[in-house]
Every structure is written in C-alpha cells, then in structure tokens.
Amino acid sequence: MASSGSASTASLAAKTPSPLSSKVTSVLSSSYADTEFREALALLDERGVLNTPDTRRQLRLDLQKEVIDSNGEIIAEFSKVSEQLRRIGATIGRLNESFNEMKREIGTAHQATSSSLGEASRLMIQKQQVEQKQTLLKAFKGNFILSDDEAAALTLMSEPVNDLYFATLAKAKKITKDCELLLGFENQTLGLEVMELASKNLNLGFQKLYKWVQKEFKTLNLESPQIGSSIRRALRVLAERPTLFQNCLDYFAEAREHILSDSFYTALTGSSASGVENTSTKPIELAAHDTLRYVGDMLAWVHSAAVSEREALEGLFIGEAEEIKKGIQAGRENEIWRLADEEGDGARDFDAVKTLNDLVDRDVSGAVRILRQRVEQVIQTNEETILAYKLVNLLNFYKSMFSKLLGPGSSLVDSLGLLEAEALRQFRSLARDHVAALQGDFVQTPTELRPPEFLFEALEQLSAIMKTYETSLASSAEKEADFETIMVEAFDPFMSGCATMAQTLQPPSDSVFLVNCFLTALNSLAPFEFTPTRTTQLQAKFETERSHLVESQYVFFRKESGLDALITALSILGNGAEDVEKVPLLEAAQAPALTQAGQLLDDFLPSALMDAMENLKHLQDSKLVQQITEEAAERFCVDFEQVEEKLMLADELAEQKQGDADELQSLRALFPRTSGEIRVLLS
Known part of the structure; x- marks a missing residue:
C-alpha cells in the first residue's frame, strides 16, 4: 500500500504543471499581434523602463502603486465636487422658498385685477374691429368712390383735360368693372348705387372729353411739325365710345373740308371766297390759256394737300393704332345697341390706315368738287385730239398716285376715274370727227404710190400720243391692253383708209402702195414697247404684200x-x-x-x-x-x-x-x- 501510494503521488506530480512550465506555456501561447499587447509594450517603451532583473521583479508592484496613487487623487477631487453640490442644494432650497412666496403674491394680485383685465380685453377687441372697419371703409372709398377733386376734374368743363383727368377717368372705369364683385353678394344695393354713380361720372367724363376734342379740332394746326400728345391721348381714350369717336372724326372732316376748299379756291383765283385777296401766291387761273398746265397745277395742288394732310394726321392714328383698336373693340362690346347692327355684317376691326385714308379723302372732297367742275369744263371745251389724250394720260397718272396714297376705293380716285373716262370719250369723239373729215381723202390715191398725207399726220399724232402714254405708271402688259382702245381710234381707221385706196390699184401697184404704208407705220410703232401685238400684225401684213411683190417680179422674169x-x-x-x-x-x-x-x-x-x-x-x-x-x-x-x-x-x-x-x-x-x-x- 505504501508503494502504491507513492506511485500515485508521483503520477499526480507528473500531471500537475510546474510554475515555470506554465509561464513558458503562457508566453508561447501569447499573440504578439494583439492590439492590447502592442499598446502595453508601447507604453513601457514611452516610460523608458529598462529590461533588468530588478525592473522585471518590481514592475507589477510599481504599476499597482501608481494605480493606488491615481485612485487617491480622484477621490480627493470628488470630495471637492460633493462640497459644491451641497452648496448648490442649499441655494436651490432658498430659491424655491422665494418662488412660492412670489406665487402667493401674484395670485393675490390676479384676483384683484381680473375684472379690469377682462374689460381691457373687450375694449381691445372692439378697437381692432373698429380699425378693421376703418381700413375697409378707407379701402372702399379709395377704390369705389371718387373724391370731390376727382369728380370735379372728371366732369366740370372749367377744369382742364390733363393727367389728373385721365387718371380719374381710368379710376372711374376701374370702379365700374370692380362693381361686378359687389353685385356678386346677396345684398346688391351697394353695388348698384356705386355702379350708378360711377357710370354717371364716367358718361359725364366722356362727354367732357368729346367736347374738348371738338374744341381742339377747331384750333388744330396741321401745319405744325407735330400734333400735341394730348389730342392723341384723348382720341385713344375716346375710341372706347365709338359713337363719340366717329362724331369727332365727322366734325373734324367737315371742318377740314371747308378749310381746304377755301384754300383751293384761293389758290385758283388769288382771293378767298369772302373776297379777301391773297398777294402771296400766284393764282392758278393765270395759266388757264395753257390747258395742260392749268389742269396739272390743279391736280398737283390737290395731291400736295392730300399728302400734307395724311402726313399730319398719321400721328393721330398710326402711332396709336393698336390702342385705338382695343378701345373701339371694348366700346362695341359695351354699346349694346350697336351689337344688333353688327351681328348681321360682322364686327369690323379698326383699320388705322383705312381710317386715315378715309379721313384724308373726306378732307379734300370739297376741293375735289371744285377740281372736277373745272376739269370737266376744260375737257368739254377742248378741240385738240392730242391735247385731249394728254389730259387722259395726266388724269390717269394722278389717279395712280392717289390710288397708292389713299387706296383704290377712295372717292378722290373714283372722281379722277370719271374725269379720265370723260376725257377719253372726248378724245374718241375728236378722233372720229377727224376721220370723218378725211373720208374724201381716202378715195384719191397719191402719185408715185407714196403713203397718203393723212397717214403721215395720223402717225405723227399717234407718236405724240404714244410718247405721252410711255410716261404712265402702268406695267408693260397693262400698257398694251389699255392702249389698244387708242389704237382702235387713232390708228385703225387710217390703215383701213389705206387698204381701201389700195383696192383701186392694179397689181403690183396695190402691193407697193400697201408696203410703203406698212413700212411707215412700222417705223412709227417699233420704238415703243407697248405695241408688240400691233407691230406683229403689221409685220404679217407686210410679209404678205412683200410675197406678192416677189411673185410679181418672178412672173416678170419668166414672161420677159x-x-x-x-x-x-x-x-x-x-x-x-x-x-x-x-x-x-x-x-x-x-x-x-x-x-x-x-x-x-x-x-x-x-x-x-x-x-x-x-x-x-x-x-x-x-x-x-x-x-x-x-x-x-x-x-x-x-x-x-x-x-x-x-x-x-x-x-x-x-x-x-x-x-x-x-x-x-x-x-x-x-x-x-x-x-x-x-x-x-x-x-
């Protein structure tokens, strides 16, 4: 048993590790890649610790001593904090006592002033309501009611038409439009009353503006370089009442018609219709013996007056065209009684250029009536064929000029068209009379088969007419078509007379005579670019007669x-x-x-x-x-x-x-x- 016991003790001692082996095992199992280990080594390195046997034995003790010393310092500091906290607690206790005392005093004061505060609150609420009403009333009066000064500036004729008037008029128009909001509420009495008053003031304002514009038109000086901006502004605003606007234009046109008629009469005779002589200008009638100059001077005066009138009035309509157009459109929408008339024809947009042209046309209508009477008298008393056509061409030239200036539908252009037609009828009549007077010459064939004298005279007259017509403004195609009527009257009868005379001759004398006539006619027509058709026809007839002559000569060669x-x-x-x-x-x-x-x-x-x-x-x-x-x-x-x-x-x-x-x-x-x-x- 003793031996067995010692054997087990030896085996147990063998199984139990020694401190050295444990230490070695611990060192070998340590991971030097560990973060904490590396930080510890770094800390030792910073402290400068030497790697000696004494140091290694005392290292743990030194470290534990440092930790104990640090903890002692911390405890000392915390004792100071504890002392401060006790002082703070005492201060907070005293504050709580003061607060409770003040609370009791405030409660007592609140009980004493609660009734006064309630009354003050009610008064503040009432004050806010009153201020709101005052603000609303002020805003209402400012937006819906005209002041006495504004009403006077808008309606009284004694007050000038200035910026205050136009500002007040714009305000009155805004009031009438804003009244639509008032009419949207259940109680419409206020809206109706305000709208009635605003409409009344607005109508009075437009009537004042209408009378003012008429007054300005009486003294308006169109000869000035610029027409005042006030009259342009007034017309732009008055366009919102199309009836009044048109009445003003009618009044102005009538006044300008009388002025221009008197001026034209003075330019013609050297004295006004009332008998006052004007020695500063030479009367146009002094050139009455020179018919073409007389008519040309009258047409030139009317053209100059129309151009000056148009240039002077362009500022009234062209610059403000869009505003006037908007105003007239708005006025038509407001004037209900005009809608029935416009529903059938369709509402026409305002055309500033057409309105300007119509106004200028009406301004010169009085002078045109005098012009027409004088020109008709000249046309009827003229007995010269060439002069009659020169009058036709002169009237056609000015008709084209006025058509570009005032448009083809103006009464001035129509009047000149009628005068041109009358002058053309007179020309045709004179040409036919001349042909009738030459009927006896169509029978007698000239000696030596020369072109007859009446053909030379006719071609000379026709050349003068063509030179006059060449200066017209019509295009080449239009020139040829328009001049065809002249050729029928001033050329065809004489060529027909030559053909009649050739019928009395024997071949080849008839062809020789016709060739001579055709060559003479071709030489007269060829220089003008508006006779290609006639030239081609004459050339064809010439070639026919030429072929007859060639045939005659050929027969002569064969027989002889x-x-x-x-x-x-x-x-x-x-x-x-x-x-x-x-x-x-x-x-x-x-x-x-x-x-x-x-x-x-x-x-x-x-x-x-x-x-x-x-x-x-x-x-x-x-x-x-x-x-x-x-x-x-x-x-x-x-x-x-x-x-x-x-x-x-x-x-x-x-x-x-x-x-x-x-x-x-x-x-x-x-x-x-x-x-x-x-x-x-x-x-």
Whole structure:
C-alpha cells in the first residue's frame, strides 16, 4: 500500500504543471499581434523602463502603486465636487422658498385685477374691429368712390383735360368693372348705387372729353411739325365710345373740308371766297390759256394737300393704332345697341390706315368738287385730239398716285376715274370727227404710190400720243391692253383708209402702195414697247404684200425672158425615163420655139435686173427693192436649172437610143445658155 501510494503521488506530480512550465506555456501561447499587447509594450517603451532583473521583479508592484496613487487623487477631487453640490442644494432650497412666496403674491394680485383685465380685453377687441372697419371703409372709398377733386376734374368743363383727368377717368372705369364683385353678394344695393354713380361720372367724363376734342379740332394746326400728345391721348381714350369717336372724326372732316376748299379756291383765283385777296401766291387761273398746265397745277395742288394732310394726321392714328383698336373693340362690346347692327355684317376691326385714308379723302372732297367742275369744263371745251389724250394720260397718272396714297376705293380716285373716262370719250369723239373729215381723202390715191398725207399726220399724232402714254405708271402688259382702245381710234381707221385706196390699184401697184404704208407705220410703232401685238400684225401684213411683190417680179422674169411656156411645159414632167422621152415632143421644146426663146433670153438678160427693179421704183425702201428682186431672180434661176437639166437628160436619152450623135438635133445646141451664166447676169 505504501508503494502504491507513492506511485500515485508521483503520477499526480507528473500531471500537475510546474510554475515555470506554465509561464513558458503562457508566453508561447501569447499573440504578439494583439492590439492590447502592442499598446502595453508601447507604453513601457514611452516610460523608458529598462529590461533588468530588478525592473522585471518590481514592475507589477510599481504599476499597482501608481494605480493606488491615481485612485487617491480622484477621490480627493470628488470630495471637492460633493462640497459644491451641497452648496448648490442649499441655494436651490432658498430659491424655491422665494418662488412660492412670489406665487402667493401674484395670485393675490390676479384676483384683484381680473375684472379690469377682462374689460381691457373687450375694449381691445372692439378697437381692432373698429380699425378693421376703418381700413375697409378707407379701402372702399379709395377704390369705389371718387373724391370731390376727382369728380370735379372728371366732369366740370372749367377744369382742364390733363393727367389728373385721365387718371380719374381710368379710376372711374376701374370702379365700374370692380362693381361686378359687389353685385356678386346677396345684398346688391351697394353695388348698384356705386355702379350708378360711377357710370354717371364716367358718361359725364366722356362727354367732357368729346367736347374738348371738338374744341381742339377747331384750333388744330396741321401745319405744325407735330400734333400735341394730348389730342392723341384723348382720341385713344375716346375710341372706347365709338359713337363719340366717329362724331369727332365727322366734325373734324367737315371742318377740314371747308378749310381746304377755301384754300383751293384761293389758290385758283388769288382771293378767298369772302373776297379777301391773297398777294402771296400766284393764282392758278393765270395759266388757264395753257390747258395742260392749268389742269396739272390743279391736280398737283390737290395731291400736295392730300399728302400734307395724311402726313399730319398719321400721328393721330398710326402711332396709336393698336390702342385705338382695343378701345373701339371694348366700346362695341359695351354699346349694346350697336351689337344688333353688327351681328348681321360682322364686327369690323379698326383699320388705322383705312381710317386715315378715309379721313384724308373726306378732307379734300370739297376741293375735289371744285377740281372736277373745272376739269370737266376744260375737257368739254377742248378741240385738240392730242391735247385731249394728254389730259387722259395726266388724269390717269394722278389717279395712280392717289390710288397708292389713299387706296383704290377712295372717292378722290373714283372722281379722277370719271374725269379720265370723260376725257377719253372726248378724245374718241375728236378722233372720229377727224376721220370723218378725211373720208374724201381716202378715195384719191397719191402719185408715185407714196403713203397718203393723212397717214403721215395720223402717225405723227399717234407718236405724240404714244410718247405721252410711255410716261404712265402702268406695267408693260397693262400698257398694251389699255392702249389698244387708242389704237382702235387713232390708228385703225387710217390703215383701213389705206387698204381701201389700195383696192383701186392694179397689181403690183396695190402691193407697193400697201408696203410703203406698212413700212411707215412700222417705223412709227417699233420704238415703243407697248405695241408688240400691233407691230406683229403689221409685220404679217407686210410679209404678205412683200410675197406678192416677189411673185410679181418672178412672173416678170419668166414672161420677159421668153421661158414661161417652156418652164410651164417642163414643170409637169419628172426626171424619169418616160417623162424625159416626152420632152422632145413638147411644142415649147421644138427647134423654132427653143431658138426664139434663146434669142428672147439673150435680149432680156443684159438689162433684166434693171428692168425688174424699175417695176418697183415707187417702193420707198431701195434695199427692200433689191431683196425682192433677188428672191424673184433666185426662183427664176432655179426654174432655169430644172429646164437645163431636163433638156440635157433628153439629149442623153436620145443619144443612147440612136447612137449616132452627128445626126441628132441637140436641144442644148438650140438653147445654149447655162444656169451659171444666168446667175452671173442676174446677180
């Protein structure tokens, strides 16, 4: 048992680790990567601890001593804090006692002043209500009621129309519009009363403005460089009452019509309608002996007056066009009685340019009436055809000018159109009278087939008319169409007279006479760009008569050369063998006939060209005579070539059939002339 006990103790001692092994095991199992371990090492390094055996033995004791010392310091500090907290607790106790005492005193004071505070609260509430009512009343009066000064500025005629008036008028319009809000409440009495008062003041204000504008129109000086801004502003505002606005325009147009009528009368006669002489201007009537200048001066005066009137009035309408348009539109919406009239036609927008043109047109209407009377008198007393047309062109020129200035629908343009039509009728009448007076001259043909004198006179007159018409403002297409009526009256009758005279002549004299007439007419019409159609027609007629002359000369060459029968006989035959065999059998191809034809040809050729040109000696264009004769000679040469060719073919065919050339009668031997010789002699 003893041995067994010692053996177990030895095994237990072997199993129990020794302190050294435990330490070694602990060191070996420690992780040097642990953060806390690294921080501990860093702390030891900072303290500068040396790694000695004494230090390692005292390290734990030193550390425990430092911890004990630190805890002692902390406890000492906490004792001081505890002392301060005791003092604070005592102070808070004293404050609580003071608070309770004050609370008791406040309660006593509240009980004593509660009734007074209630009364003051009620008074404050009443004060706020009164202030709100005062603010509301002030706002109401400021927005819905005109002050006495404002009402006086708006309605009294003694007060000027100035910025205060327009501001008050704008306020009155705003009041009438804002009254719609008052009418939306259940009690509409206030809204109705305010609207009635505002509408009354507004109507009185517009009546005042209407009368003021009329007064200003009486003294308005259109000759001034600028019309005052006040009148423009007044018209812009008055446009909200279209009826009053239109009445003002009518009044102004009537006043300006009288002024311009008197001015035009003074410019015509040198004295006013009342007899007051004006020595500063030269009367237009002094030039009455010069009809064209007289009418031109009157039209120029009216044009200058219309331009000046329009330039002066542009500031009233063009600059304020949009505002006036808005005002008239608003006025039409408010004037209920006008809606019924406009529903059928449709409400028309305000056109500032058209209104301006209409107003200027009405301003000069009085002067235009005087102008029309004077011009009608001039037209009716005129007996000169060219002057009559110059009046037509002058009136057409000014009609175009006024059409651009005032528009094509103005009464001034219509009046000038009527005067132009009347002048044109007078021109046609004079032209027809002139043609009727020349009817006897249409029968007698001039000597030497010259164009008749009446044609020269007519073309001279027509050239003067065309030079006058060339200055018109119409486009080329319009010019040609408009001038066609003039050609019918001033040109066609004389050309018809020439055609009638040509019917009494024998060919080719009739063609020579017509060609001379056509050339003269073409020379007169060609320089003008608005006669291409007439020029083309005359050229076609000229070419027709020219072809007749060429044919006449060609016939002359054939007959006088003695080859007419031969050319006629051979022309029906072709170049085939059967037709060529018939050539010697023709009567015109027999030896006596060919010999005689050759002799006549030889006698004719030396003077053929001169004799042919002598036939056209009355043709005034020598170059044309040469051209016509050359064309006829060329046709004759072509015919001679055909004759020559067929005679040679006939000789060749006869030689082929009979073989003995000595016994044959050669047709070319009887007719030796060649086409080359003919061309040389006729060239």
